[in-house]
Amino acid sequence: xxxxxxxxxxxxxxxxxxxxxxxxxxxxxxxxxxxxxxxxxxxxxxxxxxxxxxxxxxxxxxxxxxxxxxxxxxxxxxxxxxxxxxxxxxxxxxxxxxxxxxxxxxxxxxxxxxxxxxxxxxxxxxxxxxxxxxxxxxxxxxxxxxxxxxxxxxxxxxxxxxxxxxxxxxxxxxxxxxxxxxxxxxxxxxxxxxxxxxxxxxxxxxxxxxxxxxxxxxxxxxxxxxxxxxxxxxxxxxxxxxxxxxxxxxxxxxxxxxxxxxxxxxxxxxxxxxxxxxxxxxxxxxxxxxxxxxxxxxxxxxxxxxxxxxxxxx
Amino acid sequence: xxxxxxxxxxxxxxxxxxxxxxxxxxxxxxxxxxxxxxxxxxxxxxxxxxxxxxxxxxxxxxxxxxxxxxxxxxxxxxxxxxxxxxxxxxxxxxxxxxxxxxxxxxxxxxxxxxxxxxxxxxxxxxxxxxxxxxxxxxxxxxxxxxxxxxxxxxxxxxxxxxxxxxxxxxxxxxxxxxxxxxxxxxxxxxxxxxxxxxxxxxxxxxxxxxxxxxxxxxxxxxxxxxxxxxxxxxxxxxxxxxxxxxxxxxxxxxxxxxxxxxxxxxxxxxxxxxxxxxx
Ligand SMILES: Cc1ncc(C[n+]2csc(CCOP(=O)(O)OP(=O)(O)O)c2C)c(N)n1
Ligand SMILES: [Mg+2]
Numbered sequence: 001x002x003x004x005x006x007x008x009x010x011x012x013x014x015x016x017x018x019x020x021x022x023x024x025x026x027x028x029x030x031x032x033x034x035x036x037x038x039x040x041x042x043x044x045x046x047x048x049x050x051x052x053x054x055x056x057x058x059x060x061x062x063x064x065x066x067x068x069x070x071x072x073x074x075x076x077x078x079x080x081x082x083x084x085x086x087x088x089x090x091x092x093x094x095x096x097x098x099x100x101x102x103x104x105x106x107x108x109x110x111x112x113x114x115x116x117x118x119x120x121x122x123x124x125x126x127x128x129x130x131x132x133x134x135x136x137x138x139x140x141x142x143x144x145x146x147x148x149x150x151x152x153x154x155x156x157x158x159x160x161x162x163x164x165x166x167x168x169x170x171x172x173x174x175x176x177x178x179x180x181x182x183x184x185x186x187x188x189x190x191x192x193x194x195x196x197x198x199x200x201x202x203x204x205x206x207x208x209x210x211x212x213x214x215x216x217x218x219x220x221x222x223x224x225x226x227x228x229x230x231x232x233x234x235x236x237x238x239x240x241x242x243x244x245x246x247x248x249x250x251x252x253x254x255x256x257x258x259x260x261x262x263x264x265x266x267x268x269x270x271x272x273x274x275x276x277x278x279x280x281x282x283x284x285x286x287x288x289x290x291x292x293x294x295x296x297x298x299x300x301x302x303x304x305x306x307x308x309x310x311x312x313x314x
Numbered sequence: 315x316x317x318x319x320x321x322x323x324x325x326x327x328x329x330x331x332x333x334x335x336x337x338x339x340x341x342x343x344x345x346x347x348x349x350x351x352x353x354x355x356x357x358x359x360x361x362x363x364x365x366x367x368x369x370x371x372x373x374x375x376x377x378x379x380x381x382x383x384x385x386x387x388x389x390x391x392x393x394x395x396x397x398x399x400x401x402x403x404x405x406x407x408x409x410x411x412x413x414x415x416x417x418x419x420x421x422x423x424x425x426x427x428x429x430x431x432x433x434x435x436x437x438x439x440x441x442x443x444x445x446x447x448x449x450x451x452x453x454x455x456x457x458x459x460x461x462x463x464x465x466x467x468x469x470x471x472x473x474x475x476x477x478x479x480x481x482x483x484x485x486x487x488x489x490x491x492x493x494x495x496x497x498x499x500x501x502x503x504x505x506x507x508x509x510x511x512x513x514x515x516x517x518x519x520x521x522x523x524x525x526x527x528x529x530x531x532x533x534x535x536x537x538x539x540x541x542x543x544x545x546x547x548x549x550x551x552x553x554x555x556x557x558x559x560x561x562x563x564x565x566x567x568x569x570x571x572x573x574x575x576x577x578x579x580x581x582x583x584x585x586x587x588x589x590x591x592x593x
Contacts (some may be wrong), residue, residue: 029467029500029507037501049501051470051508052437079436112346112412114420116387116435283414291414 002165006104008140010035012147026073028054034074034104054079058087065097077106077119093129104161107247109285118280124252126158133157134225138199139169145176181228187215190241195221195254198245204296233265241306242270250274269309271302326532330360334561336395342581344412350571352392354496354556363400366539371401374428383432385440386465387421402429438471448489462491467499469510481549482521489549490542496558522551529554
C-alpha cells in the first residue's frame with residue numbers, strides 16, 4: 001500500500017490539534033498541497049494562511065512560539081528552508097524557539113515542476129543550524145509518529161516530507177525514537193544507512209544482495225540531527241563497509257553527516273548514493289529517481305563498489 | 315479607428331487563440347502544469363512579443379533587445395507557446411513540456427531554451443531580476459526596456475515590495491511591470507487568503523506610475539504599453555484585470571484550475587471552445 005507522507009501529516013495534525021490546544025498551524029498558500037488544510041477545516045481559529053510570504057510566516061511562527069504556542073509552519077521544502085533561511089536561523093534556531101517546520105514536496109520526486117521546486121539541499125541547510133533537530137520519515141506511519149514526537153519535543157524541529165505516495169513500511173506498533181537509528185535488517189557484509197524514501201530502496205537492495213549471498217545491515221536514519229553516531233560507528237566497525245542513501249545532495253546531507261562522523265570515529269570505505277552536485281529537473285518521479293541514480297539497483301552497485309574498496313584497503 | 319489598427323487587433327486576437335490552444339494541448343499532454351494563470355495572461359504576453367517589444371527571435375541574445383521576465387514562472391506554458399509561435403524554437407517542441415530531458419522545464423530555466431531571460435518559479439523574485447537588467451541598461455546607455463509579469467498572489471511576497479522600493483528609488487523608467495490581477499491564488503481568492511489589496515494605491519505609494527486596464531482588451535493593453543514608454547523618471551505598473559482560466563468556460567474563475575491538467579475529454583472540450591470563437 002502506498003501513502004504520501006504529507007497525507008499522514010495532515011491526519012496527524014488533526015489528532016494532535018485535539019490533544020494540544022496550544023498547537024497552531026501556518027501555511028503559505030499551499031495548504032491543500034501540504035495537507036495543513038485538514039487541520040484548517042477542524043480548527044479554523046488556530047490556522048493561519050500567511051499567503052505567498054514564507055519569510056513572514058517563519059517570523060510569525062517565532063512570535064507565536066515566544067507567546068507559548070506550538071506553531072507548525074508548512075510549505076514546500078524549497079521555500080521553507082531556502083526562502084526563509086535567515087528567518088529560521090535568526091528568529092527561530094538561534095533563540096531555540098519551539099517552532100516545527102514541517103515541509104513537504106522535498107527532493108526530486110516533486111516531479112514535473114522541475115528544479116525550482118525540488119529541494120536537494122534542505123537537509124544540509126537545516127543540519128547546519130545549531131539547536132535544530134532534523135527528521136526525515138521513511139513512510140506514512142513514521143511521519144505520524146515523528147510529527148507527534150516533534151510536537152512534544154522542546155525546541156526547533158525540521159521535518160522533511162514528500163509529494164508522491166510511497167510504500168508503507170511500518171505498522172502502528174512501530175516505535176519512533178527521536179535521535180535513534182533503527183536497524184531494520186542485520187547482516188555482516190556491509191551497512192546501508194538510508195533516510196526517507198531511500199529506506200525502502202535499501203531494503204529492496206538488501207533482498208537482491210541476499211540472493212547473491214551478500215548479507216547487509218539496513219538502518220533507517222530518520223533523525224539526521226542529532227545523528228546516532230554510536231550506532232552508526234559501531235555498525236561501521238562491525239561491517240567495515242558503509243553505503244549511505246538519500247534523496248538529497250551528497251553534499252551536506254545524510255552521506256556527509258555519516259562521512260563526518262566516521263572520519264573522526266572509525267574510517268571505513270564509504271560510498272554515498274544521492275544527488276551528485278546538480279539541480280533537479282522536470283520528469284516523472286520514477287524516471288527522475290532512475291536518472292539521478294536513486295534506486296535499489298544503484299544501492300546494490302554502491303555496495304558492490306564499497307566491498308571492492310574494502311578488499312583493496314585490507 | 316484606422317484599418318491598420320483594426321487589422322492589428324484582429325491579428326492579435328487570432329494569435330491569442332492559437333496560444334491558448336497551445337497551452338491546453340501542452341498541459342494536457344504533460345499531465346500537469348498551470349493552465350489558469352497561463353490563460354489569464356495570454357493577451358498580455360502575446361501583445362508584448364507580437365507588437366510591443368523590440369526583439370529578434372533569430373538573434374535571442376541581441377544586446378539591445380527588450381526583455382521579458384516571467385516572474386510568475388508557473389505560467390511557463392504561456393511563455394513557451396508565445397516564444398514558439400514567435401519563432402524562437404520549433405512549435406513541435408511544445409508537447410515535450412515537463413518531460414524528462416526537455417528544454418521546456420516545468421518552470422522557465424535560463425540557458426536551456428532561447429528567449430528565456432531568467433530562471434523563475436520561486437515567486438517574488440522576477441521584479442528584482444528585472445530591476446537589475448534595467449539598471450544595467452541605464453549604465454550601459456542602452457535603450458532597451460524591461461517587462462516583468464507578476465501574479466496578484468505573488469504580490470504577497472515581501473521581495474516584490476523591496477524591488478518596488480528600489481526601482482522607484484533608482485528611477486528606472488525603462489522598467490514596466492504588469493500585474494495579472496485575476497483575483498485568485500492557490501488557497502482561494504487573494505482577498506480571502508492574504509489580501510494584497512488595494513493594489514493601485516500600494517504601488518503608487520511606492521513611487522510607481524500606475525495604470526489599470528482590462529487585461530483581455532488588446533486595445534487597452536496597446537495603449538497602456540504606449541503610455542508606459544512615455545513615463546519618465548519612474549517605473550511603471552500596468553494592473554491588468556483578468557479572468558483566471560480565460561477562454562475555457564469551465565476553467566474561468568475556478569481556483570481548482572490553477573495547477574491541474576485537463577484530461578483528454580476536458581482538453582477536447584476546451585479546444586473546441588477556443589476554436590469556436592469567430593475570427
Ligand atoms: C516562493 C514560492 N512560494 C510558493 C509557490 C507555490 N505557488 C505556485 S503558484 C502559487 C500561486 C500564485 O498565485 P498568483 O501569483 O496569483 O498566480 P496566478 O493566479 O496568476 O496563477 C503558489 C503559492 C511558489 N512557486 N513560490
Ligand atoms: Mg492570481
